[in-house]
Amino acid sequence: MGEQQFTAVELCSGVGGQAIGLEQAGFEVTAAVDIDEDSCRTVSKNRPGWYVIHADLKRLNPLDHAPLDHADILSCGLPRSPYTIAGKQLATSDSRDTLQAVLDMASFVRPRVLLLESIPTFLRAPKFEAQRVKVREAVEDLGYEMVSTVLDATSFAVPQHRSHAFIVAMRSEDMARFEWPSPVPGPCPTLGETLSASMGSGGWTGAAEWAARACEPAPLVMGGATGRGGADLGASRAKTIWARWGIYGGSIADAVPGPDFRLDPEVAPRFGLPRLTVNQVALLQGFEPSWQITGRKTSAYRQISQTTPPPVAAALGGQIAVALGR
Template sequence: MDGTTSTTELTAVEICAGAGGQSLGLHLAGFRHTLAVELDRDAAETLQRNLARLASDEGQPEPVVAVGDVADESVWQPAEYKGVSLLAGGVPCPPFSIAGKQLGSSDERDLFAWAVEAAAQMQPDAVLLENVRGLSMPRFAGYRQAVLDRFAELGYRADWRLLEAKDFGVPQLRPRFILVALREEFAPYFAWPEPTPAVQTVGAALYDLMAANGWKGAETWSKRADRVAPTIVGGSKKHGGPDLGPTRAKREWRSIGVDGLGIADAAPGPDAPVGLAPKLTNEMVARIQGWAGPGYEWDFGDRKGHKTATYRQIGNAFPPPVARAVGLAIATALRKEGRRAGDHGGDSKYRDEVYRALREHGGFISIAGLHKALGGGLSDSDIEHRIEFLRQDFEIEVRRRGKVPTYRLGEWRAFRGQEDHARHAAFATDKLRSKIS
């Protein structure tokens, strides 16, 4: 690829692209994909079909969709895309998910740190990475700080923000933790997108689809479904067929008149009971995920016998309206059209002072020494607790001075492309492929 990027033609490379929720949002924000990489073949086929259509409609070259492990150099090589406007992606969520063990960098599926190193090779103008809310928790404060520090070394200003899908017209509780990094030249022009004033309900979003086959109870149902939906759960291939989540989520669905035990082939017909609690179709799930309205059309190829695969593609996606809102904010910054706020990444609430103090000290330091270095802002027990979190993602060497333990920050265990990392062996045996979602 040519190593220059025009501020009028914004290009994107997307990793872990899934079926295209982020892809569509970025396209609507003005970005044009040169490459998208996705491991799951069903999702990649959906992505290829839709990106080809968008390119054809605009008379543009069809972007490449590469199928395979994003960290496999035989699939693609980041250095060949040096100078792209935007590197974007939704790297695997299980390492950080509250529903899982939150193993972070000890989880062989973790690709967040690898994505940062891909940015080091590509040198894009901006980076957008999204993940689950769990990454925003205190457990991962050190991990987040390591990401911010690495971006600073590479010449970017980076920060995180927890965004709610319901604040951007999506009728669903779907918090996503977003990282945006921009080169120093563009960072002053970036501002996080503001929520839209109106919140859409499930009933309003789905009324026409529920009534499509003549169900007489559609209007009554729509009035009952007067709130946003629980988070759509995509699941992974190791689980069974599609349904709308664990027991608690199914209870929430039932409270708004939806049967969460599976996905329907069609909306209720004219003979269905008025008081029915219907199941959702994949088309309805897609609308709740944000594929709704002009410009958001997306062909999932929902063929008979492929209902489960289609549901997983939809359920694991980044809602397109949220991706569009963040994409527009980035595009505005890259074109230097925004007001120079100048504070992106300046005072992040997601930093970790203990990690930074250990890193800046470089040697062994006691809890009392850390307490002093931090200006007394944290208690000794708070510092000890933070160190225990850090030990889950970093090597922490401990030495005693008499009876007093001292600590030194060591290697980050995250996969960043190391040839001797355990991820390679796990992926070679296909152990990892069935667990990635």
Template sequence: MPRTCVEICAGAGGQALGLEAAGFEPDVLLEIDDKACETLRLNRPNWNVVEGDLREFDGTPFKGADLLAGGVPCPPFSVAGKQLGADDERDLFPEALRLVEEIQPRAVMLENVRGFMGAVFEDYRLKLKARFQELGYWSEPRLLNASDFGVPQLRPRVVIVAIREHERHHFRWPQVMQDNPKTVGETLYDMMKASGWKGAAKWKTRANDIAPTIVGGSKKHGGPDLGPTRAKRAWATLGVCGMGIANSPPDRDFVGTPRLTVEMVARLQGFPDDWKFAGRKTPAYRQVGNAFPPPVAAAVATQIAAAMDAADAENGSEQAA
């Protein structure tokens, strides 16, 4: 039987795709953004997608699910923000812990930004670990780079894994891939030349590194772009204009620095090409930019599933004896 999961703050399905690849089936996916919910339903009509606020979500109907997973909001811990942590109204770790208590899953997998590991949040991390211990779980945060798992993008992210104390010895963090990921040029060349752009081959040679971290931006700001000034400079060295998102690839006689399309950014995030995003360009890009790369989610979730398999096999052999 497939293992079950409850996913909170599901977004546009990056983590859900990783969980699916690792053999988990969702009992429910909770997401507050209507366009992201539309994306999930568009691609997986059979999934139980619930649009709503995590603070109002009752986990008790899903008690006993194998895994609770989610990407709780990043702004409370982002170096781009005020780093208010627990004092930020968007801090949803307390709600995630409430669900751990209500659902009592075998394991928990939560994703956040690199800033979560900063010295300023040491007390916060210790309190989180202590609460997991009270609930019967061993837990550990680890900083993972998407590029170490085949994603052509830097994208450092913190993943917190918690497993029931008596099963912790079965869990191992995923191994880093030995091969370097493809460059931006290698990854997007077929898309850049799709309309016959004569400069595509030259562009591919220039775009000879992985992408900087893709950002989704905030609804409070304007249209989509590839991030702050420093990020735009990094994109410029790769031959990409970071000032906005294009509607289509460069045409045959295009001259200048091309912009990426939503589909190109999605591929750089590790989404499969057949995953479609609901809404117009701006909401679609934000869904992509805020996503957890599916290959990273799959790597961690596969190790969680392996730990469960090992624990089940151990329990089976003990019972047989």
């Protein structure tokens, strides 16, 4: 007999990072839900066999979609903007907050595992204690136990300093077999190693020199949140950090540097440093080059900058599958 394949429903699926990781861990993705039309097109383009639902989760009736009847794992990457420390309003008053809708869906689906992902402040900041209590109460109502942690992407060979908070909830007999994934052995790839070939693909002869200087994993990819401006690498402090590693973060490029580009950090960074393309950002997020992102540049960058790197989700998904008895 073949190995049992568990099923997964992904809420707030975005560009598909967490769902791809679960697929790599052996889960069959039976449904993916997102409010963003371009994100749904991206997922459908790359996985035409998946059941993709373009809908506002807070208004979605699961009875209208048969694949939502059951899932071994119900997974969601919560929108990040409501859970930033900088936000002045409570998460529950942010229209992008989907936490209650996710917990309502969990009560309907009653999966064997509930997996929530967010930024570390969701677990750590006193400001969001009410949201954590809401999760604990929902988990108790389902009869589950709950554990949480923060995983760093560099521990799983993703070439970027990026931390993700995870909550895993399941029945006690399954939780007894669950362990958080261990870091992969060996050094994490650097920014230069990851993008050297791409940077040189347009004929830029300085790509090797640039890559040698970019000798650490990339800074956190950020920016692009819905309603927060266009495609760039974040606020001024973030752009300054990127500049130290030879990247101009004021905008996203349409193409890699050409043969006439000259690396010159002493001149205005806008003209003396290369910019990242959307496809390069995808590589820094741990995506395979074959993953195609749809939509205009700002939309494409928003999709890829907000996602969970697939290798992180794959490592965690593998441990969850073991807990379920695979």
